[in-house]
Amino acid sequence: AQSVTQLDSQVPVFEEAPVELRCNYSSSVSVYLFWYVQYPNQGLQLLLKYLSGSTLVKGINGFEAEFNKSQTSFHLRKPSVHISDTAEYFCAVSRTGTASKLTFGTGTRLQVTL
Amino acid sequence: EAQVTQNPRYLITVTGKKLTVTCSQNMNHEYMSWYRQDPGLGLRQIYYSMNVEVTDKGDVPEGYKVSRKEKRNFPLILESPSPNQTSLYFCASSILTSGGTNTGELFFGEGSRLTVL
Numbered sequence: 001a002q003s004v005t006q007l008d009s010q011v012p013v014f015e016e017a018p019v020e021l022r023c024n025y026s027s028s029v030s031v032y033l034f035w036y037v038q039y040p041n042q043g044l045q046l047l048l049k050y051l052s053g054s055t056l057v058k059g060i061n062g063f064e065a066e067f068n069k070s071q072t073s074f075h076l077r078k079p080s081v082h083i084s085d086t087a088e089y090f091c092a093v094s095r096t097g098t099a100s101k102l103t104f105g106t107g108t109r110l111q112v113t114l
Numbered sequence: 115e116a117q118v119t120q121n122p123r124y125l126i127t128v129t130g131k132k133l134t135v136t137c138s139q140n141m142n143h144e145y146m147s148w149y150r151q152d153p154g155l156g157l158r159q160i161y162y163s164m165n166v167e168v169t170d171k172g173d174v175p176e177g178y179k180v181s182r183k184e185k186r187n188f189p190l191i192l193e194s195p196s197p198n199q200t201s202l203y204f205c206a207s208s209i210l211t212s213g214g215t216n217t218g219e220l221f222f223g224e225g226s227r228l229t230v231l
Contacts, residue, residue, distance in 0.1 A: 043222030106156040
């Protein structure tokens with residue numbers, strides 16, 4: 001079975017500063033990796049995904065993530081955040097070839113202030 | 115507009131009173147799933163369905179039932195709700211690849227906040 005650890009429950013950051021949200025996963029087989037974002041009072045929406053190929057994945061709203069197999073990590077980064085990036089971010093993992101079960105992390109609350 | 119629609123969005127009920135949360139998607143997706151979101155626990159899968167009449171348990175299925183009689187609808191049924199089912203519920207859907215697998219790119223509804231007293 002796979003699992004996901006998001007080490008930071010909250011990350012405060014000033015507007016225009018860079019940010020990194022950390023995600024580590026555990027799995028004995030190959031995986032797909034995802035970042036989802038949840039804005040207040042809304043459902044989740046996909047930010048980016050890694051299925052195969054290039055380990056640097058670019059997503060919407062200027063976010064990117066890098067798949068590091070040796071460190072079993074998939075950290076999310078943005079070079080300059082905006083107030084509108086304030087949201088909860090979830091890392092998720094699934095086994096390749098099935099994905100009937102997507103396992104989510106516990107989430108990281110990104111709070112951007114002026 | 116492509117969307118997943120859940121109803122009701124908010125509900126307060128009492129222990130033991132059967133309720134159904136409906137979920138409908140207009141994207142012709144084969145795969146549908148229910149999650150519950152609780153503080154500090156993230157999202158946990160309750161049930162999922164790979165197609166009509168095909169459903170399976172997720173991580174936390176106890177106390178819930180589902181059905182998939184039509185492709186677009188995937189209702190979540192709480193036969194006898196209890197306070198520990200107070201939670202925020204999300205329905206999600208996805209296409210399946212030609213190989214019958216789900217890539218994990220889920221489309222979520224806006225959520226249904228349920229309180230059981």
